[in-house]
Amino acid sequence: MADLRDLYQEVILEHSKAPRNYRELKGADHRAEGFNPLCGDRLTVYVQMQGDLIRDITFQGSGCAISRASASMMTQSLKGKTTDQARTLFEDFRQTVTGQTTGNGNPVDLGKLAVFSGVSQFPTRVKCATLAWHTLQAALEGKQESVSTE
């Protein structure tokens, strides 16, 4: 049976209460809005690139604990990464929260983001966890329209 503590881990609760990099990024060269119409979560991701490197990344918006913590920890883990690294990390993250393993059958190494593995026991909350990542992807691809989880 799913355990609430697997979902609401201390780290997640802590990030949801005091999200990191929670501000508008003045010098952003990429930004996108994400929306989950099912629960009303809404956030904006701002990215400042330096060549292929994510120099700075921030977010703003409102949402549930899972979506806020996920956005907060995403910004932390992506600062200084290349867009390719970000894409790989998103794929690994997505597989973890949906309860899949990588192609070779090994669990992926997500570092701190591994705290989100409990989400896989709560299928209705997967979209909360991936909203920030989908929004980031839209920002990097330069899409103007807001992304929606539906």
Place this chain on the structure above:
Amino acid sequence: MSTAAGLPANVSETLLHEIPRFDVERIRADFPILQEKIRGHQLVYLDNAATSQKPKLVIDAIVRYYEHDNANIHRGVHYLSERATEEYERARKTVQSFLGASRSSEIIFVRNATEAINLVAQTYGRTHVGPGDDVLITAMEHHSNIVPWQLLCEEKHAKLRVAPINDHGELILDEFERLLSPRTRIVAVGHVSNALGSLNPVATIAEIAHARNIPVLVDGAQAAPRLPINVQEIDCDFYAFSGHKAYGPTGIGVLYGKASLLEAMPPYQGGGDMISSVTFEKTIYNKVPHKFEAGTPDMSGAVGLRAAIEYLNHIGMKNIASYEHELLTYATETVSNLPGVRLVGTAREKAGVLSFVMEDIHPHDIGTILDQEGIAIRTGHHCAQPVMERFGVDATARASFALYNTKDEIDLLVRGIQKVREVFG
């Protein structure tokens, strides 16, 4: 065969019996799903505004229809077709008396309240609303009573006007009246708000609108399972509701319309059953209500809805309304006393719905934690995003009650909310 509430499977024959005292335990025994265990807990189903659970007798009526009566209606000369037609038309009469309509031809079967509203917008609306005209709704409407009018207004270059609500979630009647103009062609208003629970004074609204010869549609999706309804007393021109929120099956809904209006309206969809003769040059439409029921309808749905209404009649809508009022009062007191909890929608006249938010905790998280306790509530915008915006929230948690809910279940809800607070520290 009889159910725990003392209802034989064929309810109609027992309707003359004296209505028993409201006995919630006996009622609960009529709903098989209430025995379900959810995540190791007894199900506490508080998402009734989304859809209600079904008594065994409704489920049985559908099974019986398919096992004994099924054939296509209004066309076969054979025995079963005749019987199926009879069942279907009996359901129409049951709905007629449930709504207090003067004739059964004023009852049109549709899929749900949404389709009923779309039907009116696309037929009455398209023939009466033109460029520069107004359609008036209220700020507490469900999307199903907003979007059909928006589509109409867009097509006709008309204007959708919205009567405001106050901080309690009550319609401001003076403002409503002020917004009625010589260009207002129709008023569409919810009877009970699904997001706030506010009960609108629909009879007064109809009186005000009729003084200016403006017809009124009432969206009764939340009212039909909760309140005694009489469309002639309300004097509304159209009334819409869904079977599945009123203990009936999904896929069947009702549009009531005054005969004079329905007769003058063009058809909604074309097809079989809605015609009296077809040639490639010209089609003559069938009489009402058949003009609006193109194609094979949801016959088993109508039969199931009839069983649901007979069940409600047996218990008595007044008894149901007063029991649910008691539940709502109890829930309002206990939930609003919890620290950090704020109710959204505190109208003096309310029915069945308790929407709330918690300080620093998103409704989605509330919903997940309650779900672990087997408590089903709705979280989100409840298909009423403008209402959320009016109250400055993205979403709410909503507990909505039905005749089978108990004060014990409300206590479990309260304990669940306390647990939410514990998880978040």
